[in-house]
Amino acid sequence: MTERSLVKETEDTTGEEQQYVTFSLNDEEYAVAARNVREIIELTNITKVPQLTEHFRGVINLRGTIVPVVDLKLKFGMRSDGYRKHACIIVTEFSGGIMGLIVDAVSDVIQIPEESIAAPPSLGSRIRTDFVRGMGRVGGDLVIVLDVERVLSDDEFAAVEEAEPFKDT
Amino acid sequence: MDLEKLRSIFIDEAMEQASVFEEGLLQIEKSPQDKELLNTIFRSIHTIKGASGTLGFTDISRFTHVMEELLDLMRQERLAVERETIDVLLRATDLIKEMIEAVASGSDFDSTKCEGLVTEMEELKRLQTKRTYRVLFRPGPDLFRRGLDPLVILDGLREIGEVTMRADTDAVPPLSEMDPEELYLRWEMELKTERDPAEIEKVFEFAMDGGDVKIIPVEASEEEVPLLGQLLVEEGVVGPEDVEKALKSQKRVGEILVKQGKVSPKDIEKVVEKQSQRKVESLKKSISSTIRVDLKKLDHLVNIVGEMVIIHSMLQQAVQGNDNGDSERTDAVLSQLQRIGKDIQESVMSLRMLPVGEVFNRFTRLVRELSSSKNKRIELVITGEDTELDKGVLEKITDPLVHLIRNAIDHGIETAEERTSRGKPPHGTIRLSAYQMGDSVFIDVEDDGRGLDKERILNKAVQKGIVESPSGLTDDQIYNLIFMPGFSTAEKVTDISGRGVGMDVVKRNIEALNGRVFIRVRPGEGTTVSIKLPLTLAIIDGLTVLIGGEVFVIPISSVIESLRPGRENVKTLNERDEVIGVRGEFIPLIRLYEELGVTPRKRDPWKAIVVLVSHEDKRCCLLVDDLIGEQQIVIKSLGTALPKVRGIGGGTILGDGRVALVLDVPGIIERTMRRVIR
Structure with a gap:
């Protein structure tokens, strides 16, 4: 059982080829390290949880465990017009726990050698650069490699502040 | 297997063995003759010693070694099973636990803490060790002539221990050849004493000349009667080979009986089979029938x-x-x-269910120590220790129970003099019993003490402003005042109880487990506190309601009733806070959709439903769109990655596989109350 594998991937994998799960958000291709991915499931019934920021869609039942889900497009401030036919949830693990990411479609599981990941561009990207580990070159295409840890940890804090507008002193 | 894993296994096992050891000690005090129990105790400390030695926890292994030696002496009956010894061993157990905890937390243990106890144990070993010696006394033939009387010497031996002796008359010559002034006798004795050989030798001080005294310590295993053959060889009567030959020709009891025609070979076979079956069974028994699971x-x-x-x-x-x-x-x-x-x-x-005995047995020690520190004689009687409770519930029930037992010892049970003057037996009894009734488990803590003092409770409650006037309360209501926050009747603060955090904490903890506390008082005869607990912690009854198209669950334990108020019963205070009149009483209304931040289907209370809920003594009406029904639910966490949401205590999975959110009623009520007061 090696599914628990949340380690800071930036440090101990240099030089190694790593597996990534690629997926699409609107017309862009993204990738997350496969070691952060626990499983990929179909879009299922989501129960709304009040008070949270919009991109927190709610919680789902993952075989008896309740897992919160985030709409990545909303999180990244992208245009979102309902879920598409192939939309699914990538269940990821990070240091803060388990989180589901709603994406438009999962494309592939690929190897991206560390040396083909270039530093993130400082300009021109729609999403915050600190979420991006780099730009991966796969064949002739470019994928945006996300740092799951940063994407999700950011949410943790942002949402906590958001969730306590009620100050009772 | 890596070291970390071994370490955590060690911690688990050592802790368990330490508890076995402690429980065993408490039991052996009551039945000192129980050899099997003594062996169990010995084994548990031996296990800890072995495991700690293997993993290099030298402090623990060295310390347990001393304990083991002490126990070994007890096993050999060279050290009496007495209260003082057990006291020392109990304190040593505490220290072992501390050491194991230090291993668990990775902190350093100050090994000098052991020194005091080690010295005490060594002392015990030295003082109380009774050993058996074989003493061979061959006085010189001129003993009489030197004016010594062997009987005096032998009496001297009797003074230092238990002696059994046998005079050896082999050397006595026929009467005609005997010189009456010469001593022909030799003695062989078995001496059980605490003294060491040097001291025994002193008894023979004057008889040594020309004679011979041998003092041979007898090891416990040898204390049993030696085999005949062995003795014969020892005495030089026959050689070892002769004994062996004789043994070979010796027949088994069965064979002899068959030969004598008393039984048939078939009977013997049957019995032999039974015998071997029993051996297997006893072997099976010694292998534990439980396994440890994460x-x-x-x-x-x-x-x-x-x-x-x-x-x-x-x-x-x-x-x-x-x-x-x-x-x-x-x-x-x-x-x-x-x-x-x-x-x-x-x-x-x-x-997940565990017998409550796991927790109950710990209290034997608590009662033993607290009662002697209070100079009271109190016996703890435990019943229903096989009753099972969810592990989670069991863990959380321990502290409240400790508190109740402490209360009984401190306030409930009177001193021996007071009891005698009231015609009660001088020693008090605390009964701790567990039993199951329907879906609930009851745990009763019953003492035969003085009961609660109504007057004093009332006075205290008035003095502390918990009630306004002492009149108009039923007995039950008065007794229940002790569960109010900040209430403590102890006139002087003792180390046991009376710190002001008392029964209210007990009550809160039990209620957090969806349980309830009841109190029954028999004035002058005793108090019983009953705790009612759900069988499992995880499953609760829930009322499912609809708010804004989503299903929410309200734990039934906090629901009083649900109703649709008349329009005329909905009132506003200060143009802000709403209340609902329920049978002449005005109860604050909480619009759950506002509290949660969802869009409701119905906004008018007279068109929707209000659920009357309570937490402690506060009551509120929760406005919901509609009721769905009642069902048993398993409360789950919403996941660590999700921030805490106001008003939501967790989630559950409904029959259709969807997640429903469970409302945090105490949180909602408390927040509203604060807002209203402000």
Whole structure:
């Protein structure tokens, strides 16, 4: 059982080829390290949880465990017009726990050698650069490699502040 | 296996063995003759010693070694099983636990802490060690002539220990050759004494000349009567080979009996078979019938099984949708599946159940120590220790129980003089009993003390402003005042209780487990506190309600009733806070949709439903769109990655596989109350 594998991937994998799960958000291709991915499931019934920021869609039942889900497009401030036919949830693990990411479609599981990941561009990207580990070159295409840890940890804090507008002193 | 894993196994096992050891000590005090128990105790300390030695925890292994030696002496009956010895060993157990905890937390243990106890144990060993010696006394033949009387010497031996002796008359010559002034006798003695050989030798001080005294310590195992053959060889009567030959020709009891025609060979065979069966059984008994399982694995299993039950109901719904003519058979199979599913679920839940004895037995020691520190004689009687409770509940019940028992010892049970003057037996009794009734487990703490003092409780309550006037309260209401925050009747603060955090904490802790506390007082005769607990922590009854198209669950334990108020009963205070009149009483209204931040279907209370809930003594009306029904639910966490949401205590999975949020009623009420007061 090696599914628990949340380690800071930036440090101990240099030089190694790593597996990534690629997926699409609107017309862009993204990738997350496969070691952060626990499983990929179909879009299922989501129960709304009040008070949270919009991109927190709610919680789902993952075989008896309740897992919160985030709409990545909303999180990244992208245009979102309902879920598409192939939309699914990538269940990821990070240091803060388990989180589901709603994406438009999962494309592939690929190897991206560390040396083909270039530093993130400082300009021109729609999403915050600190979420991006780099730009991966796969064949002739470019994928945006996300740092799951940063994407999700950011949410943790942002949402906590958001969730306590009620100050009772 | 890596060291870390070994270490955590060690911690678990050592802690368990330490508890076994402690419980055993407490029991052996009551039945000092129980050899088997003594062996169990010995084994548990030996296990800790061995394991700690292997893993290099030298402090623990050295310390347990001393304890082991002490116990070994007890096993050999060279050290009496006495209160003082047990006291020392109990304190040593505490220290071992401390050391194990230090290993667990990775902190340093100050090994000088052991020194005091080690010295005490060594002292015990030295002082109370009774050893058996074989003393061979061959006085010189001129003993009489030197004016010594062997009888005096032998009496001297009797003074220092228990002696059994045998005079050896082999050397006595026939009467005609005997010189009356010469001593022909030799003595062989067995001496049980605490003294060491040097001191024994002193008894023979004057008889040594010309004679011979041998003092041979006898090891415990040899203390049993030596085999005949062995003795014969020792005495030089026959050689070892002769004995062996004789042994070979010796027949078994069975064979002899057959030869004598008393039994048939078949009978013997049968009995022999039975004998071997018994051997197997006793062997089986010595192998533990339990296995240790990581709680996480169990919880995982509980989850999977819960999911299976849900999928079953989904399957049922799906099948009912497409009627293909063979529905009767499908129904039969489905209901069979449901039954099996339920069985599995129940047995999985039962895996989390532990006998309450695990916790109860710890209290024997508590009572023993607290009562002697209070100079009271109190016996703890435990019943129903096999009653099972969910592990989670059991863990959280320990502290409240400690508190109740302390209260009984401190306030409940009187001193021996006071008891005698009231015609009660001088020693008090605390009964700790557990039993199951329906879906609940009851734990009663009953003492035969003085009961609660109504007057004093009332005075105190008035003085502390808990009640306004002492009149108009029923006895029950008065007794229940002790559960109010900040109430403590102890006139002087003792180390045991009376710190002001008392019964209210007990009550809160029990209520957090969805349990309830009752108190029954028999003035002058005793007090009984009953705790009622749900069988499992995880499953609760929930009221499902609709708010803004989403299902929410309100734990039934906090629900009083649900109603649709008349329009005229909804009032506003200060143009801001709303109240609802329920039978002449005005109760604050909380619009749950506002509290949660969802869009409701109904905003007017007279069109919707209000659920009257309570937390402690505060009551509120929760406005919901509609009621759905009641069902048993398993409360789950919403996941660590989700921030805490106001008003939501967790989630649960409904029969259709969807997640429903469970409302945090105490949180909602408390927040509203604060807002209203402000």
